[in-house]
Amino acid sequence: MSDPTRPVPLDKLPLRRDGDIVAIEWDRLDERDARRLRELGVDEGVRVEKLHKGPFGIDPIACRIGRMTIALRTAQAAAILVGPVKTR
Amino acid sequence: MTPSPLVALVGNPNAGKSALFNALTGARQKVGNYPGVTVERKSGRMSLADGRPVELLDLPGTYSLTPSSPDEAVTHDVLLGKQEGERLPSALLIVIDATNLDNHLRFALQLVALGLPSVVALNMIDMAARDGLTIDAEKLSAELGVPVIPTVAVRRKGIDELKAALGMMAAGGAVRIGSDHPALHEDIATLQRRARGIAVAATTEENFRRRWTHRADAVALHPIVGPILLAAILFVMFQAVFAWSAVPADFIDAGIQQLQSAVRGLMPDGFFRSLITEGLLAGVGAVVVFLPQILILFLFILLLEASGYMVRAAFIMDHLMARVGLSGRAFIPLLSSFACAIPGIMATRTIDDPKDRLTTILIAPLMTCSARLPVYAVVIGAFIPARDVGPGIGLQGLVLFCLYIAGVAGAMAVAFVLRRTVTQGPPPGFMMEMPKYQMPILRDVVLGLWQRALIFLKRAGTIIAFTTIILWLLVSYPKPPADYDQPAIDYSVAGRIANAIEPAFRPIGFNRDMALALIPAMAAREVAVSALATVYAIDAGDEVAQEQSLIDRLQGRWSLPTALAFLAWFVFAPQCISTIAVVRRETNGWRWTGFMLAYLFALAYLAAGATYWAAVALGL
Numbered sequence: 001m002s003d004p005t006r007p008v009p010l011d012k013l014p015l016r017r018d019g020d021i022v023a024i025e026w027d028r029l030d031e032r033d034a035r036r037l038r039e040l041g042v043d044e045g046v047r048v049e050k051l052h053k054g055p056f057g058i059d060p061i062a063c064r065i066g067r068m069t070i071a072l073r074t075a076q077a078a079a080i081l082v083g084p085v086k087t088r
Numbered sequence: 089m090t091p092s093p094l095v096a097l098v099g100n101p102n103a104g105k106s107a108l109f110n111a112l113t114g115a116r117q118k119v120g121n122y123p124g125v126t127v128e129r130k131s132g133r134m135s136l137a138d139g140r141p142v143e144l145l146d147l148p149g150t151y152s153l154t155p156s157s158p159d160e161a162v163t164h165d166v167l168l169g170k171q172e173g174e175r176l177p178s179a180l181l182i183v184i185d186a187t188n189l190d191n192h193l194r195f196a197l198q199l200v201a202l203g204l205p206s207v208v209a210l211n212m213i214d215m216a217a218r219d220g221l222t223i224d225a226e227k228l229s230a231e232l233g234v235p236v237i238p239t240v241a242v243r244r245k246g247i248d249e250l251k252a253a254l255g256m257m258a259a260g261g262a263v264r265i266g267s268d269h270p271a272l273h274e275d276i277a278t279l280q281r282r283a284r285g286i287a288v289a290a291t292t293e294e295n296f297r298r299r300w301t302h303r304a305d306a307v308a309l310h311p312i313v314g315p316i317l318l319a320a321i322l323f324v325m326f327q328a329v330f331a332w333s334a335v336p337a338d339f340i341d342a343g344i345q346q347l348q349s350a351v352r353g354l355m356p357d358g359f360f361r362s363l364i365t366e367g368l369l370a371g372v373g374a375v376v377v378f379l380p381q382i383l384i385l386f387l388f389i390l391l392l393e394a395s396g397y398m399v400r401a402a403f404i405m406d407h408l409m410a411r412v413g414l415s416g417r418a419f420i421p422l423l424s425s426f427a428c429a430i431p432g433i434m435a436t437r438t439i440d441d442p443k444d445r446l447t448t449i450l451i452a453p454l455m456t457c458s459a460r461l462p463v464y465a466v467v468i469g470a471f472i473p474a475r476d477v478g479p480g481i482g483l484q485g486l487v488l489f490c491l492y493i494a495g496v497a498g499a500m501a502v503a504f505v506l507r508r509t510v511t512q513g514p515p516p517g518f519m520m521e522m523p524k525y526q527m528p529i530l531r532d533v534v535l536g537l538w539q540r541a542l543i544f545l546k547r548a549g550t551i552i553a554f555t556t557i558i559l560w561l562l563v564s565y566p567k568p569p570a571d572y573d574q575p576a577i578d579y580s581v582a583g584r585i586a587n588a589i590e591p592a593f594r595p596i597g598f599n600r601d602m603a604l605a606l607i608p609a610m611a612a613r614e615v616a617v618s619a620l621a622t623v624y625a626i627d628a629g630d631e632v633a634q635e636q637s638l639i640d641r642l643q644g645r646w647s648l649p650t651a652l653a654f655l656a657w658f659v660f661a662p663q664c665i666s667t668i669a670v671v672r673r674e675t676n677g678w679r680w681t682g683f684m685l686a687y688l689f690a691l692a693y694l695a696a697g698a699t700y701w702a703a704v705a706l707g708l
Binding site: 030032033035036037038039040041043051052053054055056057058059060062066067068069070071072073075076 | 151152154156187188189190191194276277280281284301305309310311312314315399402403404406407410416440441514517518519520521522524
């Protein structure tokens with residue numbers, strides 16, 4: 001198994017696992033998607049938990065960001081790197 | 089007289105803005121449109137604590153002041169006084185969701201920074217308490233520099249306090265804000281961090297859990313159970329449209345027949361008696377009978393939206409929609425289009441990808457709108473036997489379901505082709521907030537249904553009444569000479585027009601009466617039914633036959649393949665005039681509107697033809 005302390009992209013994060021966003025590769029996202037993500041509260045240092053996968057087990061995914069649940073596609077989730085939870 | 093001050097209601101989507109708007113204004117609402125854009129303008133009157141009247145304007149819910157979708161542009165432009173047809177607001181009523189402070193505070197901070205007199209409604213404070221959150225409203229107020237009033241809009245809590253606070257704010261005149269105002273250009277991430285800081289300072293958290301929403305989502309978003317549940321909900325919805333409406337529809341039908349015989353008893357035989365009984369009452373009555381079905385359909389749509397399930401449906405549909413080049417976001421306007429394409433097309437304003445939005449507008453008319461229900465209902469009632477094909481599954485409901493599915497399948501096929509040809513572009517993303525589940529509020533649902541019923545009856549009383557009277561005149565005159573041995577209708581203006589265009593429709597199995605019904609159906613779908621009712625009422629001649637229902641008359645005159653072809657035609661048929669007008673306005677011109685009409689006409693013709701030929705070949 002991979003090192004649990006290494007950041008993983010959000011799309012690869014296992015279901016029901018949480019973590020803190022350590023980096024967002026903004027340049028991989030187009031301008032509109034980047035702005036939407038920011039508006040939905042996606043930011044470095046924010047706690048995220050992967051909750052659900054879409055039907056057929058692929059796209060989209062649902063995550064908890066702060067107190068909100070948001071849906072996004074794996075293509076965009078791949079730009080969000082999640083590290084281990086810092087403080088409980 | 090100076091107009092009453094304008095207060096703008098602003099906030100994130102899902103902050104409970106509509107519930108607050110309803111609680112503040114009651115039924116004193118006005119729904120209209122802004123000139124040039126199809127964003128709905130919803131305003132209402134409310135009285136402040138001291139009795140002063142104020143106009144409350146419900147602005148579209150947005151996440152920031154960056155105008156990217158048409159919806160956000162309206163909110164932005166109204167606040168800056170740039171929106172045509174709108175006064176400058178004198179004060180803001182900012183709604184934030186107490187259970188989602190860090191996100192909603194960010195937009196609130198941006199709005200407060202505009203410097204307009206503002207009041208913040210800290211809404212859904214009861215839900216926050218249930219989630220284990222205690223929020224210090226005074227601390228929030230100190231941080232934001234404006235009054236913060238805890239409210240529970242759905243239970244009308246905090247409404248008086250809100251009105252009192254607004255009374256202090258809405259006194260001054262309107263303030264104009266320049267587009268160079270620093271609040272408009274603040275960085276989202278910086279604002280977000282400030283918001284999070286304030287939220288943490290003002291909140292005491294105790295075992296935060298959103299149990300309800302979590303448990304429900306475990307089922308609703310389950311990769312296997314979720315899609316089955318969605319299909320089941322849609323199936324129940326369409327069955328209910330038929331099953332629940334039978335009694336009230338019969339009731340209305342009986343009322344109209346009584347009205348017709350009452351008029352026959354009161355008036356001497358002649359032009360006006362025929363005009364009223366055969367023209368107006370037969371035509372308008374044939375449409376009003378469908379009010380129960382239309383309201384049941386709207387009831388389901390309103391409940392799905394108010395409960396928060398609609399976004400889950402979009403989540404489940406996203407992958408399928410992605411295959412044809414759309415996003416799950418397009419599912420919501422498309423589902424609304426089942427009620428009526430006009431609000432559906434207007435709901436596309438939340439889609440910010442222009443190509444995604446255009447494609448959704450172009451296929452929205454393929455979703456079977458409620459105005460087509462009367463047509464389906466009459467033809468199904470006449471030709472499909474009312475028997476059960478399984479426990480709780482009626483054959484008529486099943487056929488109706490198939491017609492809806494045919495529309496959806498057609499829409500998906502069209503989207504697939506369009507996204508690879510004329511509306512080519514990068515695949516749209518799918519990013520949405522999934523709001524918590526909520527119990528729909530009876531008052532808000534009833535208000536929504538009431539507004540829909542009024543719109544429908546207004547249509548029945550104006551455009552439908554008008555077209556049926558015109559049609560009745562065209563069908564009745566000129567009267568044939570005494571020695572004319574063909575049906576009287578062939579001699580009339582309408583009969584001649586229909587005879588002229590009938591050859592074009594003969595290959596797909598349509599008879600003259602159907603060709604005749606297609607023309608006024610352009611004004612409104614339902615008119616096809618009243619047109620047939622009028623034509624056959626005239627044709628029937630003697631009064632015994634006039635007592636027959638339209639369904640009985642159709643049974644004797646149409647073959648099954650013809651009836652099926654007529655149904656297939658209406659799955660794809662070009663839209664009513666109101667929809668065409670909305671599409672023209674939304675796509676800024678006739679180019680895409682013309683394109684839509686052309687492709688719909690071609691599809692309808694081919695589908696009706698294919699159905700007819702197949703049915704004849706099968707010996708039906």
